[in-house]
Amino acid sequence: MCDEKGCISKDIQKQIKFLINSEIRLKILECLFSSSQTIKSIQTQTNLNLSSISINVNDLEKNGFITIKNDVISLTNNCKLLLINIYNLNDTINLIDDNKDFLNTHIVKNYQFRGLSNLSQLKGCKLIESTTYDVFKTTRIIKDLALSSKSSKTIFPYMHPQLIEMLDYWAENDVDVKLILDEKVSHLFRDAIKEYGSLKGNISVKTISRKIEFALAVTENKMFLGLYKDDGKFDYNAVYISEDLEAINWANDVFREYEYMSEDYEVIK
Incomplete structure (x- = not known):
């Protein structure tokens, strides 16, 4: 995966792949993008079962994409930046596809x-x-x-x-x-x-x-x-x-x- 300044590192590619390869993770990240949440508030917004949320929250924390303090879950700055670029890429792809x-x-x-x-x-x-x-x-x-x-x-x-x-x-x-x-x-x-x-x-x-x-x-x-x-x-x-x-x-x-x-x-x- 390359851009005009060179190739994107394998580490970044791995991070992006981890984030977008699970619909459940994407729903959790979408909830967290605007504000910090608890597992219960994520469940209320997504209708996902608590077990799936807990497993994926645990995976996200292990990989350094979120932090948990007093049961409140927040995105790390690195994760926010990755998500912004992923959302922008999605918008660009849709724009190009619509106008191809x-x-x-x-x-x-x-x-x-x-x-x-x-x-x-x-x-x-x-x-x-x-x-x-x-x-x-x-x-x-x-x-x-x-x-x-x-x-x-x-x-x-x-x-x-x-x-x-x-x-x-x-x-x-x-x-x-x-x-x-x-x-x-x-x-x-x-x-x-x-x-x-x-x-x-x-x-x-x-x-x-x-x-x-x-x-x-x-x-x-x-x-x-x-x-x-x-x-x-x-x-x-x-x-x-x-x-x-x-x-x-x-x-x-x-x-x-x-x-x-x-x-x-x-x-x-």
Whole structure:
């Protein structure tokens, strides 16, 4: 069992296998994850018989996953950390399985963002796709996101077709806008600003030399993520959106990663 930093030690593999190989142990651990319990309270919550609980509690204590003091059972810190990673892995597997048809036809690379290691945070995202009856559905969603926020942090690999409407809203409502653009899009954006005229507002742009192969925007209460297809073209017809706090935090983390890789902000006027 390996990750990008190397192989997981056999000891860790053994611990994980011990924890997940018993449904009874998993039920006990789930009870203990939120708070310490007695055997009786575990029995009340799980409906397991007392004998099975006692045997498994004893095994968990022997293996250093729990402590018992005055008949109160608590998880060790090591066990809590293992469980958090197991739960995150389960969420990630479910996310990938639910979206495998889409993800298998799109570019998702480790070098794009370290956030791939925290993919479980996107479990609350919803895939929105354009249809033959509403071909501009995703374009409209992105525009609506830009026109309903007090702040916006965006990474764009293309020029949005309704940029002028966005500029009007940002200027009129004094929206705090931070944009990260690749060199080509950055030049196009500046040309559009020249044609637009004097710009009132708080719009800052960073230019990044590397190619951007995804689109991302995060506001105070929403986020969206768009991807390139395997043929190298951006998929304008599908985006992930979410109002879930974990997904918003994930998007903020990705944006910060790209801030560090970009030039200093330039305030656009």
